[in-house]
Amino acid sequence: MSAASRSHHHASEERVARALERFREVLYARDLRMTAVREAIVRAVLEYDGHFHVQELARVLQEHGVRDAALATVYRAMPLLVEAGIAQPALMSSGDEQRYEAAFERPHHDHLVCTKCGDVIEFHYEALEALQRDIAQQYGYELTGHVHELLGRCPKCRKKSGGK
Amino acid sequence: MSAASRSHHHASEERVARALERFREVLYARDLRMTAVREAIVRAVLEYDGHFHVQELARVLQEHGVRDAALATVYRAMPLLVEAGIAQPALMSSGDEQRYEAAFERPHHDHLVCTKCGDVIEFHYEALEALQRDIAQQYGYELTGHVHELLGRCPKCRKKSGGK
DNA sequence: ATAAATGCAAACCATTTGCAGCGAA
DNA sequence: TTCGCTGCAAATGGTTTGCATTTAT
Numbered sequence: 001m002s003a004a005s006r007s008h009h010h011a012s013e014e015r016v017a018r019a020l021e022r023f024r025e026v027l028y029a030r031d032l033r034m035t036a037v038r039e040a041i042v043r044a045v046l047e048y049d050g051h052f053h054v055q056e057l058a059r060v061l062q063e064h065g066v067r068d069a070a071l072a073t074v075y076r077a078m079p080l081l082v083e084a085g086i087a088q089p090a091l092m093s094s095g096d097e098q099r100y101e102a103a104f105e106r107p108h109h110d111h112l113v114c115t116k117c118g119d120v121i122e123f124h125y126e127a128l129e130a131l132q133r134d135i136a137q138q139y140g141y142e143l144t145g146h147v148h149e150l151l152g153r154c155p156k157c158r159k160k161s162g163g164k
Numbered sequence: 165m166s167a168a169s170r171s172h173h174h175a176s177e178e179r180v181a182r183a184l185e186r187f188r189e190v191l192y193a194r195d196l197r198m199t200a201v202r203e204a205i206v207r208a209v210l211e212y213d214g215h216f217h218v219q220e221l222a223r224v225l226q227e228h229g230v231r232d233a234a235l236a237t238v239y240r241a242m243p244l245l246v247e248a249g250i251a252q253p254a255l256m257s258s259g260d261e262q263r264y265e266a267a268f269e270r271p272h273h274d275h276l277v278c279t280k281c282g283d284v285i286e287f288h289y290e291a292l293e294a295l296q297r298d299i300a301q302q303y304g305y306e307l308t309g310h311v312h313e314l315l316g317r318c319p320k321c322r323k324k325s326g327g328k
Numbered sequence: 329a330t331a332a333a334t335g336c337a338a339a340c341c342a343t344t345t346g347c348a349g350c351g352a353a
Numbered sequence: 354t355t356c357g358c359t360g361c362a363a364a365t366g367g368t369t370t371g372c373a374t375t376t377a378t
Contacts, residue, residue: 033352033357053237070360075343092256093311096368097342112303115343123302128299132294133315139276139285140319147257147313150296197332197377219367234335239368258342261367 009048019086026084037069041077051101052091093149110148116157158159175210183250183268190248200235205241209251215265257313278318
């Protein structure tokens with residue numbers, strides 16, 4: 001995996017605490033409750049290095065023995081984590097299963113994906129963001145988000161399969 | 165629906181003929197066969213104005229009574245139409261069901277989608293395309309495609325729900 | 329003739345939902 | 354004490370697959 005795609009955003013205990021606090025706020029605003037399972041899910045998301053499927057996150061949780069977090073519970077929690085800005089959907093283009101990645105206190109970025117080996121590079125260019133805002137504005141739209149993935153072949157895969 | 169999102173690319177008979185010819189080439193190259201059902205599917209895709217789910221395309225085919233094109237058959241055909249450049253996946257961001265749109269002899273474009281009412285505007289900016297190529301190149305990637313959707317609120321929906 | 333295409337129904341599988349009991353506030 | 358939360362299992366629903374039959378070449 002390329003250097004740029006490894007963020008190694010180890011979840012420091014302070015960061016986890018801030019995320020949990022934010023989560024509590026979102027829950028409180030909707031009259032929902034903080035539970036041990038939800039806290040474990042938040043921790044697992046923040047600790048996860050990379051992009052994951054819900055099923056995989058559930059497996060990790062169960063391996064950590066935190067208690068067997070039922071698949072249904074994790075599925076039910078994800079939309080709340082997204083609303084709290086702790087997780088966000090990612091890699092929409094590949095496959096069918098929904099994927100997520102940690103989002104809390106991480107800068108916005110988009111993805112460059114190798115269609116051969118699946119390597120993922122995160123990138124961010126302000127010029128690109130600005131251009132998107134301009135386009136939306138031209139049509140009178142209020143831009144609220146975007147899905148942007150570049151698909152291609154990484155250097156390694158290009159070398160392997162040659163100029164073909 | 166906004167003016168920009170209506171392409172009205174009525175499938176002239178010549179265009180259909182060229183698409184079918186292209187399709188035959190792709191089929192021939194893989195030792196596959198042209199059939200009445202596949203021809204009907206190609207026509208239905210070219211005539212469809214907008215983005216569609218496979219299930220919807222099958223329904224249209226059946227209504228046109230061309231013969232009842234079984235859902236499974238349409239599902240099996242779509243990847244071939246994509247390979248032939250007659251259809252292409254579209255609107256990855258919204259929902260789960262795969263959507264397609266006609267691609268034959270149509271210029272490349274991306275989508276600006278209203279998350280409130282679903283209105284879709286197609287746009288194309290060369291500067292945006294160039295920027296994407298630059299980014300891929302910077303990481304040594306050979307760019308082969310991209311998924312790019314801008315999400316926002318259209319003028320009408322902004323007016324309705326106010327500054328909120 | 330030979331192998332691919334089709335329709336039908338069954339199989340898949342990620343995600344959702346119903347429900348009885350547990351747990352947060 | 355009140356409701357939301359959880360686990361389990363069953364249900365959903367888009368998509369895929371197996372198979373006997375039809376059809377292109």
